[in-house]
Structure formats: C-alpha cells, structure tokens
Amino acid sequence: MAAQTPGIQQLLQAEKKAAERVADARKRKAKRLKQAKEEAQEEIEQYRREREQQFQEIQQKYLGSKDDQVKAIDEETKVKIQDMDQRVLKQKEEVLKKLFDLVFEIKPELHQNYKIPTH
Structure with missing residues (x-):
C-alpha cells in the first residue's frame, strides 16, 4: 500500500494543517468583518446624533x-x-x-x- 508511506502521510498532515489554517483565517476574517461592521455602525450612529444635535441647536436659534x-x-x-x-x-x-x-x-x-x- 502506497498510502502508508511516510512521505504521503506527511503530505496528508500538511494538507490537513493547511485546511485548518485556512478555516481559522476565514473565521478570523469573518470575525474582523463583523467587528468592522459594528464599529462602522457605531460611527454612523455617533455622526447621526451629532448632526441631530446641530440641527436642534440651529432650529432653536432661528425658530425658537x-x-x-x-x-x-x-x-x-x-x-x-x-x-x-x-x-x-x-x-x-x-x-x-x-x-x-x-x-x-x-x-x-x-x-x-x-x-x-x-x-
């Protein structure tokens, strides 16, 4: 059986490790994308609050x-x-x-x- 040779075993193990690393990298990438999305949403919310406050100040200044x-x-x-x-x-x-x-x-x-x- 050729599948039992040490070279093939090493290749299979290396392929398995590579697949695990790719899976881990994908998980990290998905996690980072999720985190970036949350951060962007928070920045958007902060910007919206600031603009709303500016609008309220202008409205009160000119309209009472x-x-x-x-x-x-x-x-x-x-x-x-x-x-x-x-x-x-x-x-x-x-x-x-x-x-x-x-x-x-x-x-x-x-x-x-x-x-x-x-x-």
Missing part, C-alpha cells in the same frame, strides 16, 4: 423652541379674551336694553296672512 411658541400663543389668547371681556362689559347695558325693549314693547297688530271675513 416649542415652549416659546406655546407661551406666545397663550399670551395672545389672554389678550384677546381680555379685549372681548371689556367689549362685552361696555356694550352689555345697551344690548340688554334693546332686548328688553323687544320683549316688553308689544304692539298688537293683525298678522299679515289674516284676511278679514266679508259677509
């Missing part, structure tokens, strides 16, 4: 915050309500007088659709 807008709207609403209250107080007496005049001044007259019966 939402709280500022809410406060401005609340103040405007309060001013308008106070103005309406003052106008109501000012015209309340006049409106009540007109309403009472309409209710209490009764002018008896025939309805326009009523026809006087003729004999």
Whole structure:
C-alpha cells in the first residue's frame, strides 16, 4: 500500500494543517468583518446624533423652541379674551336694553296672512 508511506502521510498532515489554517483565517476574517461592521455602525450612529444635535441647536436659534411658541400663543389668547371681556362689559347695558325693549314693547297688530271675513 502506497498510502502508508511516510512521505504521503506527511503530505496528508500538511494538507490537513493547511485546511485548518485556512478555516481559522476565514473565521478570523469573518470575525474582523463583523467587528468592522459594528464599529462602522457605531460611527454612523455617533455622526447621526451629532448632526441631530446641530440641527436642534440651529432650529432653536432661528425658530425658537416649542415652549416659546406655546407661551406666545397663550399670551395672545389672554389678550384677546381680555379685549372681548371689556367689549362685552361696555356694550352689555345697551344690548340688554334693546332686548328688553323687544320683549316688553308689544304692539298688537293683525298678522299679515289674516284676511278679514266679508259677509
């Protein structure tokens, strides 16, 4: 049997070691690719957070915050309500007088659709 010769045994062992080294190298390469992908993802996330923070700062600088807008709207609403209250107080007496005049001044007259019966 030629397969039992020491030279062939050495070649088979060398081939086996080479295959193991290639497999190990592939595992290291896959591990390194995975690690590089994770690192790149973290860098992307960090960059996104920085850009978002810059955007928020610019937005607040030029547009103001939402709280500022809410406060401005609340103040405007309060001013308008106070103005309406003052106008109501000012015209309340006049409106009540007109309403009472309409209710209490009764002018008896025939309805326009009523026809006087003729004999």
